[in-house]
Structure formats: structure tokens, C-alpha cells
Amino acid sequence: MNVRIARKDDLEQIKNIWKYCFNDPDGFFNYYFQNKYKEENTLVVENEEEIISSLQMNQYKIVLNNKVYDTSYIVGVSTLAQARGKGSMRILMSEALRELYRRNQLISILMPIDYRLYRPYGYEHCYDQLEYLIQIETLGNFKISGEFKKAKIEDVDALIDIYNFSMKDKNGFTVRDKYYFENLFKEIECENGHIYLHKSEEFDGYMIYFLLEDKIFVREIFYKNIQTLKSFLKFIYNHNTQFKNVSITTPIDDKIKCIISNLKDIEIKIKPFMMGRIINFEEFIKTLDLDKINCNLKLKIEDNFIDENNKTFNIDICNGKVQINKTDKEYDIKIDINTLSQLAFSYSTTKEAVFLGKICYKDTKYLDMLEDIFNIKVNYINEYV
Known part of the structure; x- marks a missing residue:
């Protein structure tokens, strides 16, 4: 088996593998x-000139x-049925990690279909979301305080503004x-979805x-103030003749749970969402703000899988300046x-x-x-591909 970057003439084979494995509309x-899809960001494993496995490294x-x-x-990790269990995924993931290191990328993310598949390659759970399951009738007491508009391309500046406002206290989010x-x-149009803006004096939510x-699925709901959130919940309620239930996914610190009159009427789940991995530790630690x-x-x-990480590092930090080098001396922490x-x-x-016994x-x-170097924050990400 041979692993390599995809070429233009590989496209149909890669599409066929994707169709078989994911059954997307x-x-x-x-x-x-x-x-x-970009071939330069795609790895394939071929066996006797047949592509049997592929993945994409979306940027x-x-x-x-x-x-x-x-x-x-990392998305689209897929292998033909007849090639499964023969080591092609290990070849593919190993090469992907090496390729990311060669590209000087310091971190990577991955949405797992099964965490057990990717933990052996160094990826670990790093993101959660809240999922609200609500009977729409529960939302009937809220009131609309502004106006709604179906978003269009020309509204992109308002969407960016609302998103940036909502991310100002978050970590790990996409630009x-x-x-x-x-x-x-x-993407939303291809899946028959909708994007709506809310406006009071300005656009203040989407x-x-x-x-x-059987339900409304809310993929994202962002708002600059609590009145806008209440307006959106009433907007959802106004679909009560069409649907009885709504599922809403949000950041882990979302405020819907703070304004529902009876929390016993709703169900709230923590939804594991994304894994992360350090690709180049030595360069990553140099990027951190460690002034104090x-x-x-x-x-x-x-x-x-990445030999350059598989070392003992002597880390010396003085007033924010990091000096790091490999050492043969005994470790302080493993x-x-x-x-x-x-x-x-x-x-x-x-x-x-x-x-947890991991150190x-x-x-x-x-x-x-x-503990001084790494501090816990509220992580959020909501990208699907």
C-alpha cells in the first residue's frame, strides 16, 4: 500500500469512497x-493503483x-469495505500527522464518529456543546422585541459582527x-436550512x-442581549402548528437555561463535539502568553506518531520569554x-x-x-466539515 497527496484524476474514486461510507444527501x-474539497489537502492510500482509503485536511x-x-x-476518513481491517487507516492517519508537521501547523482538530478510533493517534476530546430538547409550547410566554429578516449574502458584515461579539469570551473558535x-x-442552502437575523436598533442576533x-433543529443561535434571545425563542414558538419539539445546540455557557420558567419542562444534554491534538509542541509553547x-x-x-514531540523538553520561562530544548535529564513531569x-x-x-492518573x-x-502555563477556558466550535 502507498500513501500520497491526491491528484486531479483521483477525484471520482474519492467521491465513490465518500458516497459509500457516508451516504450523504x-x-x-x-x-x-x-x-x-481540494486535492492538495487530501491524502489517499492506494493498493495496486486502486484508491482504497482517503481523508481531507480542511483548512x-x-x-x-x-x-x-x-x-x-481532519474530515472524510474513509475506507472501502473490502480494505477494512488491513491497516490502511493507520497508514493514512500516520501520514496525515507527518504532513501536518511538515506544513508547520501546530495543532489539529477532528470530529470523531467514534472516539476509540482516534485516541490512539493522539487526538483527545476538547470541545462540548449544550443540547436543549424543548417542547415548543414551553416557549409560548416569551415576547418578540424586534424584527426578523431572512439573511442574505449582503448581510455578511452583520453576521460577522454578531459572531465576533458572541466569541469574545470563548476559546478555540474558528475565525x-x-x-x-x-x-x-x-452549505445551509444545500441542506434546506435557514438563517435569520434579528434587529432592534441594530442587527443583534442570528x-x-x-x-x-419531527422537530426544528437549531444549529446556531447567537445574540447580543437577553431580549434578542427571548425574541428568538418566541420565533421558534410561532412554529407550534408545524412542530411540537425543538432541539437547540449552543456553547456550554449559554443562557437559555437561565430564562426557562420551569427547567423540569426541558432536557439539557452535554454533547461531546470535537477532538484536538498538538502537532508541534516545541513551537506551540513559544506562542503562549506567559508574561507573568x-x-x-x-x-x-x-x-x-510524531517523533519530534516524543522527547523530554527542558522548558525555561522567564518573564514571558520561553527557552525550550530537548534534554536527556530525568523528567519532572511525564x-x-x-x-x-x-x-x-x-x-x-x-x-x-x-x-485521572494521567500525569x-x-x-x-x-x-x-x-497549571500556570495552561488555564481552563470555555471552548466552542461548530464546524461540521
Whole structure:
């Protein structure tokens, strides 16, 4: 088996693998390959000139710990039925990690169909969402305080403004510019979805939703103030003759739960959403804001797929200046790349990792140093491909 970057003449084979593995509606399938797919960001495994496995490394910019990173979002990991169980996924994922390192990307994200498939490659759970399941009649007491408008391409500046306002206290989110929203309009349209803006004195909220067979599915709902949120909930209620239920996905710190009169009337779930991974630890730590930190720490990282991470690093931080080099000396802390990725994405704390038995350490003072470097935040991301 051979692994390589895709060529133009591979497209039909890659499409056939995708169709077999994901069974997407034609509208979304056509949207994806017309707007998202790029052969230069696609890896394939071939066996005797037949492509048997592929994945895409879709490009995003994400804001992590107030820094913008070019990031590959691994999607479309797929293998033909007759080739499964023969090691092609391991070949594919191993090469993907090497390719991301060669491209000087420091982190990567992935939405898993099964966490067990990707943890062996160093990806770990880093993002949650809230999912509200609500009977629409529950929303009848809210009132509309502004006006609604079906969003169009020319409204992109308002959408960007609302999104940026909503992300100002979030972490790990994608940068959304005009090009992003132009693509998003195509994606939502191909799945028969809707984007509506709310306006009081200015545009102060938007909602993306889909009318499914048995319910309304709200994919995103962002708002600058609580009155706008209440308006959107009444907007949903006004579909009560069509639907009895609504499912709403939101950031983990969303405020819907704060304004429902009886929380016993709704169901709230924590929905695991996305995995993350450090690709280049040595360069990643140099990007962090560590102005108030002074420490010296020998950190041993276990990474089975990126040799450059699989080292003991001597990390010296003095007034925000980081010096890092590899060392043969005994470690102060030992950690695997999965746990380190959760810390780096600010999803979990050092104390949690210790409680779970995921960190070996020589002295608690070194745990305090690690806690100073990585701080927990509210992570949010909502990209599907």
C-alpha cells in the first residue's frame, strides 16, 4: 500500500469512497465537493493503483488562547469495505500527522464518529456543546422585541459582527470572515436550512435552523442581549402548528437555561463535539502568553506518531520569554500527547489530569508550574466539515 497527496484524476474514486461510507444527501455531497474539497489537502492510500482509503485536511483558522493558528480539520476518513481491517487507516492517519508537521501547523482538530478510533493517534476530546430538547409550547410566554429578516449574502458584515461579539469570551473558535459566511450560506442552502437575523436598533442576533420531519433543529443561535434571545425563542414558538419539539445546540455557557420558567419542562444534554491534538509542541509553547510566569520544568511527552514531540523538553520561562530544548535529564513531569492536548486546548486542568492518573510527577511544585502555563477556558466550535 502507498500513501500520497491526491491528484486531479483521483477525484471520482474519492467521491465513490465518500458516497459509500457516508451516504450523504446529494445536495450536501455536491456542495462539499464543489466548495470544500481540494486535492492538495487530501491524502489517499492506494493498493495496486486502486484508491482504497482517503481523508481531507480542511483548512481553518482557530483562535486558541487569544492566538490565531492555521489548523487542519481532519474530515472524510474513509475506507472501502473490502480494505477494512488491513491497516490502511493507520497508514493514512500516520501520514496525515507527518504532513501536518511538515506544513508547520501546530495543532489539529477532528470530529470523531467514534472516539476509540482516534485516541490512539493522539487526538483527545476538547470541545462540548449544550443540547436543549424543548417542547415548543414551553416557549409560548416569551415576547418578540424586534424584527426578523431572512439573511442574505449582503448581510455578511452583520453576521460577522454578531459572531465576533458572541466569541469574545470563548476559546478555540474558528475565525469567520466574508469568505467563510459565503460558503456557509451555500452549505445551509444545500441542506434546506435557514438563517435569520434579528434587529432592534441594530442587527443583534442570528439563528441557523432546519425544519426536520419531527422537530426544528437549531444549529446556531447567537445574540447580543437577553431580549434578542427571548425574541428568538418566541420565533421558534410561532412554529407550534408545524412542530411540537425543538432541539437547540449552543456553547456550554449559554443562557437559555437561565430564562426557562420551569427547567423540569426541558432536557439539557452535554454533547461531546470535537477532538484536538498538538502537532508541534516545541513551537506551540513559544506562542503562549506567559508574561507573568517564571519557571523551569523538564517535561517528558509520550507521542507514538510524531517523533519530534516524543522527547523530554527542558522548558525555561522567564518573564514571558520561553527557552525550550530537548534534554536527556530525568523528567519532572511525564504526560502523554492526548492529555497534553487537552491542557493546551484549555479544556481540562492539571488537577483533573492528576486525579485521572494521567500525569506522573516528581513533586507537586511542578504541577503548579504546569497549571500556570495552561488555564481552563470555555471552548466552542461548530464546524461540521
